Ligand SMILES: C=CC1=C(C)c2cc3[nH]c(cc4nc(cc5[nH]c(cc1n2)c(C)c5CCC(=O)O)C(CCC(=O)O)=C4C)c(C)c3C=C
């Protein structure tokens with residue numbers, strides 16, 4: 001057996017091109033996973049392919065086009081940069097990137113790491129959820145279930161309260177708000193359907209609240225008058241989702257005539273949900289409701305602190 005240690009970074013997945021066929025194949029694979037949508041497949045799949053995807057394709061193609069970065073999806077671009085930087089700073093570790101849905105394919109990437117003794121798996125979701133992190137864990141378990149002499153797998157469940165993560169976010173926020181001086185800092189996380197919280201005992205809300213609380217404690221030392229709020233974005237489909245909803249909170253802030261800076265701590269790297277939904281769509285909504293001063297604080301992306309966070313998660317094992 002080759003004595004090498006691997007680090008597998010896993011992110012959600014994203015279209016390879018901004019064409020309807022590429023987006024359709026990505027959304028189809030993603031939204032037919034029962035971790036993400038738990039409806040009866042016989043009912044859900046015809047709705048997904050007959051109504052949801054065709055309707056979404058009417059506008060989502062332009063949305064992806066407007067955020068495309070270096071001929072790539074930002075999610076893929078930043079995830080790849082992170083992986084390359086980790087390979088540079090950790091020469092003893094072979095870091096590879098895979099996506100839960102689409103490319104680089106999880107099964108193919110794992111196959112390249114088959115002969116390693118030890119593989120650390122970090123899903124690029126700081127807060128655990130059954131819809132994301134658990135989908136990765138289950139998929140990897142299925143893929144490797146018939147491997148002979150499998151490597152030792154170390155799944156990093158999440159890093160919602162990791163000291164390096166909180167410190168990096170706090171510093172990153174500080175760099176932005178010391179210039180903009182907003183009245184309110186909004187911490188916006190991706191939402192999930194509320195039924196998963198009860199049905200699967202998903203502790204996602206607790207993990208998000210913990211990150212917010214730790215950030216609040218850190219930032220209060222330098223910014224005692226800064227109001228920090230917590231909300232959930234990217235609602236999809238019918239049914240109740242985690243509350244309060246980011247758009248509603250932003251409308252309220254706009255109507256109060258206050259300025260806001262928004263950061264999305266649950267997104268390790270920028271993607272359509274931050275660059276389009278927050279920085280374009282919600283910015284417009286804020287302005288339309290009388291708001292004056294809106295700033296979006298980018299994700300940590302491939303900055304050195306982010307490389308350090310991931311490196312420290314491996315070291316801890
Ligand atoms: C039921 C639907 C969805 C659940 C549950 C969900 C959970 C969830 N998602 C992320 C992170 C990302 N989601 C992204 C895109 C995206 N998410 C959904 C739906 C659900 N997400 C859709 C339909 C889409 C596609 C975009 C769109 O059509 O609006 C992305 C970005 C992908 C990209 O290409 O840039 C990320 C990242 C988390 C963290 C999460 C639960 C905690």
Ligand SMILES: [Fe+2]
Nearest residue numbers: 172300303305
């Ligand atoms: Fe930074």
Ligand SMILES: [Fe+2]
Nearest residue numbers: 012190234273
């Ligand atoms: Fe999502």
